[in-house]
Amino acid sequence: MIRTPLCDVLNIQYPIIQAAIAPYTTAELVSAVSNAGGMGSIGSALRSMDDLRMQVARTKELTSRPFAINFTITTFNEDIFNYVVSEAKPRIVSSALGNPKELVKRVHDAGLLFMHQVHTVKQARQAAELGVDVIIAQGSEAGGFTGNVSSLSLVPQVVDAVADKKIPVIAAGGIADGRGLAAALMLGAQGVNMGTRFLASSEASLVGPEWQKQIISAESEDAIKVNFLDSVFPVANPDAYGEIAPRALRTRFIEEWNIKSGEAKSQAPQLRSTILTGIKEGRSHELVPFSGQSAGLIRNVLPAKEIITNIMNEAEERIRSLKANALS
Template sequence: MKSSKICQMLEIDYPIFQGAMAWVAEEQLASAVSNAGGLGLIASGHAPKEIIKDKIDKARQLTDKTFGVNIMLMSPFVEDIVDLVIEERVKVITTGAGSPAKYMKRFKEVGIIVIPVVASVAQAKKMQREGADAVVVEGMEGGGHIGKSTTMTLVPQVVDAVSIPVIAAGGIGDGRGIAAAFMLGVEGVQLGTRFLVSKESIAHQNFKAKVLKAKDIDTVITGLITGHPVRGLRNRLTKTYEKAEREEGGKENPNFDRLEDLGKGALKRAVIDGDTKDSSMMSGQIAGLLTKENQTCSEIINELMIETETVLKENAKKWLN
């Protein structure tokens, strides 16, 4: 897998991306993943330019490997963040919540590798036409903001539809998942929840503990009625949110102000404050598979690579003999 197109393009050792989780994907996590041979990402979220500039500076002090910045295109500071990554000559960016088409020419002029996150075949094809170097295809199994299709069904359709490298995301947490993704034709994978519980993740220990204790059915999707669904662990907030979706105007006339108020600051309360009751504990369905605590990013990536190689070899013997 070291010879995958994405490894060669980004000059990384392993085709493993760290998910750009808001409040979690800071310089500590990004640099640790990059030092371990993957691609670490700093999530810009809704932060202003000066804060992200500081994170980039600190990441460069912590690693001399390739790392990237994720640009949230719905951020009120998006224009400033675009200026920043160009000024700083960040090697690679991923984008979410929209199309980076209007900025593509500027990115290309300074040699930035652009990898949008998409949730449909149509989006992937559009990004290829606009000049994207690769796409991250995210299935609804992932944590945080999600689309409508599953990773298993969406990834092969995108692989067949585009000629640029495809990175699979959503529901991948061990070597079996990585091997399955490569069998679907991808050049790399992106993991979020697995790195959320890593030693270098700044997520509060209360949050990490809830993820590690989660069972297969412990995540829930809220916000479908708003058009911006989010997957996270069940708690008092998700129950309150679901009740508000049902009762305050219903599907015909939803109370968007009420729903927005419930979500304000909810992720920060989980990640920074350690509130596990009235917070948004964004987590993928893969949480039910995760049990190992306090692993370093290096240990995680080494384990993933060993597991993947073992699965591929064992299954090759099984089916070819």
């Protein structure tokens, strides 16, 4: 059985993390991943306090296993953060899209662990200096907001950059099966963080069947950068955290506004309203259906437990085969 030091840090059975994919995570998905031996994550971005409270309470009803609650620095909400560290108290608080700064100490002071996602080696070094417990190195293949360096190049560089701190590194971006997990381990990572594969899971009810159909019929080249969205939901921050743009499956809406990206800033309020209304009405598949290039590897919708079992079995078989071939 594949078990890495990350499993001991997070108190999980398998080194598989479900990405927060806010606001599309549900308690059912998070608990299913955790109950299957991985670690589920609740995304707090674009969620109300009442909704987050409900998701946390329901998750705790459905699992006694560890789970994470995620923040994006660009949409940070102080009241929600206070609730998470003082009341919700998940084992892990995670963050992305910015420098977490003093948040790391506040999480540690609450007796919790801090996990941070980065897109560059420089960001990894910054996170290590802040004392984060786990780092996610997210390659440009990923869905949602992501950087410009591929996982194959980024992951081993981040592993090397924080080796002296002995911080476990998780690989993200372009991973959807056991081959991806095996490859991540070969690069020096201690686990994987997956979003798109879990969007295509039976428990991802907020995604909806139309979006899931898009994922399982997509090729990798259908997951494109949404260049105009930074003008609609600005991600720039005082720390110049780096150039990032979201990745999603191609839609008419995306193609139209990618062409008219110069106009997006002046139309930002209207576009923001259109996208947020679409989320509430379950029409994200018509607008910005976030997805990584790993969509090209996904051809079915499965329960989260089956996804994790398949990944672990395939990864173990690949590693056994590699060892056998190396010895022959």
